[in-house]
Amino acid sequence: EIVLTQSPATLSLSPGERATLSCRASQSVSSYLAWYQQKPGQAPRLLIYDASNRATGIPARFSGSGSGTDFTLTISSLEPEDFAVYYCQQRSNWSWTFGQGTKVEIK
Amino acid sequence: EVQLVQSGAEVKKPGESLKISCKGSGYSFTSYWIGWVRQMPGKGLEWMGIIYPGDSDTRYSPSFQGQVTISADKSISTAYLQWSSLKASDTAMYYCARQGTLVYYFDYWGQGTLVTVSS
Numbered sequence: 001e002i003v004l005t006q007s008p009a010t011l012s013l014s015p016g017e018r019a020t021l022s023c024r025a026s027q028s029v030s031s032y033l034a035w036y037q038q039k040p041g042q043a044p045r046l047l048i049y050d051a052s053n054r055a056t057g058i059p060a061r062f063s064g065s066g067s068g069t070d071f072t073l074t075i076s077s078l079e080p081e082d083f084a085v086y087y088c089q090q091r092s093n094w095s096w097t098f099g100q101g102t103k104v105e106i107k
Numbered sequence: 108e109v110q111l112v113q114s115g116a117e118v119k120k121p122g123e124s125l126k127i128s129c130k131g132s133g134y135s136f137t138s139y140w141i142g143w144v145r146q147m148p149g150k151g152l153e154w155m156g157i158i159y160p161g162d163s164d165t166r167y168s169p170s171f172q173g174q175v176t177i178s179a180d181k182s183i184s185t186a187y188l189q190w191s192s193l194k195a196s197d198t199a200m201y202y203c204a205r206q207g208t209l210v211y212y213f214d215y216w217g218q219g220t221l222v223t224v225s226s
Binding site: 001032034036038043044045046049055087089090091094095096097098099100101 | 142144151152153154157166168169202204210211212213214216217218219
């Protein structure tokens with residue numbers, strides 16, 4: 001099973017600042033990595049798929065990069081509604097795994 | 108509009124059985140996989156298993172194999188997650204989510220079903 005490790009666990013930032021979240025895979029997943037946002041009391045929402053493609057309706061301030069084992073989600077300028085938990089996710093050999101999440105909180 | 112609507116919150120006692128549902132609409136239900144994801148209180152997302160309603164092909168996470176059963180009734184566009192004997196540790200929010208046949212990510216999610224198991 002491929003393990004996804006996200007860092008940091010918590011990111012404390014102010015609105016307008018840039019957020020950089022990391023996801024590292026225990027073995028290569030090529031570009032087959034997705035990112036989700038989850039706000040309290042809500043279901044997760046797909047943000048990014050195939051490492052760098054924004055899902056429908058996702059603002060341009062969200063971007064993804066990386067391939068192989070190292071991936072990054074960047075929020076260029078945090079809006080108040082962006083403070084949430086972010087998860088990465090992959091599938092390999094009929095096994096789906098999520099990272100443990102990064103919480104982006106207001107500083 | 109694609110929608111996945113899950114059944115309501117449940118409160119059960121240990122040892123009881125339970126079946127929760129996820130009804131899809133706004134798309135061809137038999138052409139997409141439906142996955143189930145657990146989120147224990149204050150914790151992250153865990154993939155439990157997935158079913159293809161078109162032919163009922165089902166895959167389970169090793170962590171959940173034998174602990175739950177995933178099924179689907181394509182005639183009513185509904186997927187199910189069931190337990191035969193609940194434990195307190197099954198207390199969690201459960202989400203269903205849609206996945207396309209040629210992709211690996213979940214593009215639409217249900218609103219979640221909270222299952223509470225307590226004596």
